[in-house]
Every structure is written in C-alpha cells, then in structure tokens.
Amino acid sequence: MSGPYRYDEQHTPPAPERVSEVAITTFEHAFEVDPRLMQQWVLQQTFPNWDTLRIMSSRHDHLEWMHAHFATKVIHGSELLAGLEEPGDLDDPSVDSPAARPTREVLP
Amino acid sequence: MTITAERVDEVVAALRHVLRADQVLTSKADRYNRARVPAPFPVHRWADRLPDLAVLPESTEEVAEVVRIANQLRIPVVPRDGGTGLTDGAVPLHGGIVVDVKRMNKIHEIDLANRTCTVGTGINMLKLNEELARHGLIYPDDPASYPCALVGGRIGTSGWSLIGARYGHTRDLVLSFDHVLPTGEIIHVGDGIGRKITKSSSGYQLKHLFMGHQGTLGIATRATLKLFPKPEAELSPFWAFDNYDDAYACTGALARAGVATFAGAVLFDEHKVAYLRRDDEAYIPQPKDVRALVCAVMYGYEDEVRPAGRRLMRIARDHGARYLGDEISAGDWAARHDRYATPLHGRTKAGQVVPMSWHCEDASINYTNLPAVTREWHAVVAGLRRKSDVFDDWGMFAYTNGSTGADYLTEIDVGIWEQQLDDRAWELWVRAKRDLAGVSLSHGGSISACHGSCREGEVDLVPDELGRGFQVMLDVKRTLDPNNIMNPGKYLLDRAYEPPEART
Numbered sequence: 102m103s104g105p106y107r108y109d110e111q112h113t114p115p116a117p118e119r120v121s122e123v124a125i126t127t128f129e130h131a132f133e134v135d136p137r138l139m140q141q142w143v144l145q146q147t148f149p150n151w152d153t154l155r156i157m158s159s160r161h162d163h164l165e166w167m168h169a170h171f172a173t174k175v176i177h178g179s180e181l182l183a184g185l186e187e188p189g190d191l192d193d194p195s196v197d198s199p200a201a202r203p204t205r206e207v208l209p
Numbered sequence: 210m211t212i213t214a215e216r217v218d219e220v221v222a223a224l225r226h227v228l229r230a231d232q233v234l235t236s237k238a239d240r241y242n243r244a245r246v247p248a249p250f251p252v253h254r255w256a257d258r259l260p261d262l263a264v265l266p267e268s269t270e271e272v273a274e275v276v277r278i279a280n281q282l283r284i285p286v287v288p289r290d291g292g293t294g295l296t297d298g299a300v301p302l303h304g305g306i307v308v309d310v311k312r313m314n315k316i317h318e319i320d321l322a323n324r325t326c327t328v329g330t331g332i333n334m335l336k337l338n339e340e341l342a343r344h345g346l347i348y349p350d351d352p353a354s355y356p357c358a359l360v361g362g363r364i365g366t367s368g369w370s371l372i373g374a375r376y377g378h379t380r381d382l383v384l385s386f387d388h389v390l391p392t393g394e395i396i397h398v399g400d401g402i403g404r405k406i407t408k409s410s411s412g413y414q415l416k417h418l419f420m421g422h423q424g425t426l427g428i429a430t431r432a433t434l435k436l437f438p439k440p441e442a443e444l445s446p447f448w449a450f451d452n453y454d455d456a457y458a459c460t461g462a463l464a465r466a467g468v469a470t471f472a473g474a475v476l477f478d479e480h481k482v483a484y485l486r487r488d489d490e491a492y493i494p495q496p497k498d499v500r501a502l503v504c505a506v507m508y509g510y511e512d513e514v515r516p517a518g519r520r521l522m523r524i525a526r527d528h529g530a531r532y533l534g535d536e537i538s539a540g541d542w543a544a545r546h547d548r549y550a551t552p553l554h555g556r557t558k559a560g561q562v563v564p565m566s567w568h569c570e571d572a573s574i575n576y577t578n579l580p581a582v583t584r585e586w587h588a589v590v591a592g593l594r595r596k597s598d599v600f601d602d603w604g605m606f607a608y609t610n611g612s613t614g615a616d617y618l619t620e621i622d623v624g625i626w627e628q629q630l631d632d633r634a635w636e637l638w639v640r641a642k643r644d645l646a647g648v649s650l651s652h653g654g655s656i657s658a659c660h661g662s663c664r665e666g667e668v669d670l671v672p673d674e675l676g677r678g679f680q681v682m683l684d685v686k687r688t689l690d691p692n693n694i695m696n697p698g699k700y701l702l703d704r705a706y707e708p709p710e711a712r713t
Contacts, residue, residue, distance in 0.1 A: 124493045132490045134562055142563040143554060164543040170338065172443035172508060177535040181519045185526065
C-alpha cells in the first residue's frame, strides 16, 4: 500500500478541547480521558487517526447489529414526542400522574 | 490440586473408557482457563480454585457416564457453561472435574407449530437467535452477558433477563430439560413430565428445584425452550432528571402503567450518573443538572409499540423528564445486551485512572424500599473506598423484575482493581458483600434477583433469608447427592453432611 496513512499527519488528531473536568474531545464525538489522569497506572496510548475513527465506526456497527438482532425496526422517541399534544392524548385518567402517586393502604 | 497425581491418573483412565482423548483435558492452561469467572476473582489465590481436569462431553449419556464415574470415585464435579456467572457457580472450590458443556451446542429441533425449540444446553442465545430469526422467531432470554452466556448456565442460575417484564425470565422461558443427577441418573423435568407443556399441575414442580442450584444438584444437558415472534419494533427512550426523587417516581409510574409491550424500566441514581459523566461518551457532555436517568423499553408490533410508547413518553414528561434524544436512547439500550465486552477502568481517590474489573452486587427489592436500600448500599461501598483504592463506586440502578412494578433487580456496580487484591482487600470485600446482603434482608428483600447468592460473604446470610427452608435445602442436597460430589463447597451445603446437631 502506498497511502500516507502511516505518517505524521495521521498521528496528529485535531487539537483537543476540554469538555469536562475529566475529559477532552478531539474528533467530533470522540472523547478521551484527560491525559493528566493517565500518568501513573495506565498510560495513554497514541492511536493513528484512522484507528480512532475505525474504533468509533465499529462501535456504531455493533450497536446497529444489535438493534437488528432484536427487532426489525427501531422507533425513536422523537417521533412520538411530536404527537404528544394531539387532542385526545391528554387527560387520560389511567395515567399514573405525579399528583396521584400511590400510597400503601393498610386495612384494619 | 485437591487429589493426588495418582488419583488423577486413575480418574483419567476411567474417563477414557467413555470419552475420546480430545475430550479429557489436563493441561495447566485448560485448567486455569476453566477456574475463573468475570466477577471479581481473588487472582492472588487463583491456584486454590483450579480443577484437576476438565472434560468436554457431547451428549447427555456422556455427561451421565462422567458423573457416574465421579460418584464412584468420590471426585468433585463442577458444571461449567459460559462461565459468565457472578456468584462463582462455575468456580471449583475443591478441585475435581470441570464438565464443560460447550460442545453440546446443537439445535435438535425447531417446532414451528408449537413454537418451541430443543437445544443442547451448551448453545449460546445469540447463536440460537441467529438461526431462529430465519423463521421470524426469537428466544428472548437476554442477560447482560447475552453474546457469551449459554442456555445451561441460565438454567443453573435461574437467570434474569433484561426484557423479562415482557417475556419472562429463564424460569418462564425454559419449558423442560434433561438433567443428570449427582448419581449419574438421567431425569427429565418440566411442568409435569411434559417436554413442551407450559402449565401442568401434576406432581411437585421439580423444574424450579433444578433451576438456580448453581450446579449443586446436577447438570442440565438438553432443554426445550419457549419461542416468540421476533419483535417488529423496539422503543427505548432514555430521560434525564434533575433529581433522584422525580426519577424514582417516574420509574414507578412507568412500571405501573400496565402497558402490554412494556419490557422493562431502569432507574439510574446520582452515583451512576457521576460515573457515566466520567467515562461514557453519551453522558460526558450532559449538563450538570442531570442527576438521575430513567429508561423504558418496549418490544412488539409497530402498531402496538407506537401508541403505548406515547403513553410512556407522556408519563415521563408529566414527571419532569427531559428526553435525552434518539442517538443516546437507541445506542445506550443496544449496548446493554453486551456489558461484558466493555473495557473498564476506575479511579484512585487522587483521580488517576486504574484498570478495574466490574462487579455488580444484586438483590430483589420492593419499589417502596429502593431509596433506603440505595442510600445504605452506597454507605457500605463508601466505607470500602475509604479503606482502599482497590474499590470504586460506579453507581446503582434498579430494573423492573416484572410487568407490574412490585420489585426491582437492584444493583450496585463496584470497580475492583484485581491486580492489587490481597488477603486484606479480599476480606474487606467479603465483609462488604455480607453487609450489602444484610441491608437487603433488613428491607424485606431477597439477597439476589439475578446472580445467585452462593459467594463468600453473602452466602452466610442465606440461612437467615430462607429460614426453615434452608434445612429443606440441606435435606434435598443430601438425598440427591449422597456423596457430596456435585459442586461441593457452595451454598453452605457441606453442612448437609455434618451431624444434625451441627447443621444450624
């Protein structure tokens, strides 16, 4: 293979951005532990960019496979949220609302 | 090694009359690989838990021959299926023969008209379902070890399924099975004597006796299973809450809604959210006011799941939930079928990353007692962490056991730095397990919903939980296994062979 993927630019991920006190991000949706927390017992490894992206893609492939394994299709919550305010969808007395939380009744 | 080399030679020679050479394994690697389990394992004492040899039978008759020989020679027998259990059922405590059932992995029959299949107990559910999918069917026994657990281990554990609120758990899904008793006799147990009968009132309900015994009453070899149509649609919304109390109330309301396609609801507490915020890409970016999570899962036909799903979405909204979005909801649920493949690490108290294995202590707890048990369990694990960096609190979740919301599989996930385990840390862990089990019992719960309760620590309280029933366990054990060859050392059952006055 004559591609340049083994060379330096493939070992240089996008500049990290801090996303929390303990994590940084490089590629979009690629989160890493803050390197300062991986200095004693587990050292951070350097991955070529293509391998980081491959691992992320593999993860998505795995999750897609698992969905298809258990059901023919996935219904998303956003599709149902859109219809929540439709007439007839509210004020259903069978719904266990916060105002009517059950308590235990002890019979004499 | 618990028996001498000469005795091992004697056992191997006897086994070679009933098994081929490649079915009898004596090498160090073969034995070490069949000693441990994924639960925190005292790796510093691995050698204390080795079998003397392992066998790979391929039929019920071969298993029976092996057990008969072991009974004659008074050699311990430990059944081993996927080795994924979390209460050490497959771990030899007194050496002997590990019966590895993985070669008994055939599908013997798929009965489309009666919606059953009959399989060797060494088959894995994922592989079985790949075949069943060709017929539009599924066997919905779905542990967190789904890709690696085997049907026989599910029987020996009486396992708990992620989607059990919809389809039932292993006890409901396994209709009957062939079983080798500790004496080597073969029996068939089911409802009555039926192979494909789902309900019988004939005789004692022996099927339940021979499930969940952790290998102490014999070995299941061939099972007939209940099948369902493969679901057309799946829905798994995840919601965020800014406080535990609202999330708790929402979980209860979802479970009590009585939706037929409801497969489960899960409540994640503040400690779990803190753990996920540390290491899970879905939760690292979540705002700080996310302090608890709830998810609900539904399976069925699309025209069932959509309206029922709207009902659950409305219940969640009315309890102050914020929907976490389609990507997190679908992705997080899909990942829950396969928790054993997740690489894990914990933190020292100074914040440094350390390699840790995952363990979850479980119990069955009624809904109304979840908040108290949650508080007290975290206090136990906080005490552990104060004493040692070997332990890390990874939070708790509570998961509906059934479709009505009465009780929940309650788990606390604990990271354990196995490489640093020593006798002191192990003793701390065992004591903590005993304390966790004590909390469960003090709140009217059961020590385990899912894993079993025969590990060091928790097992000490099993007689307290079962009362006179524990004496019945001893009587049953002694009757069926007169020489105590079947998985000795488990569940305090060695007491069955002590004089009556010493058994309590």
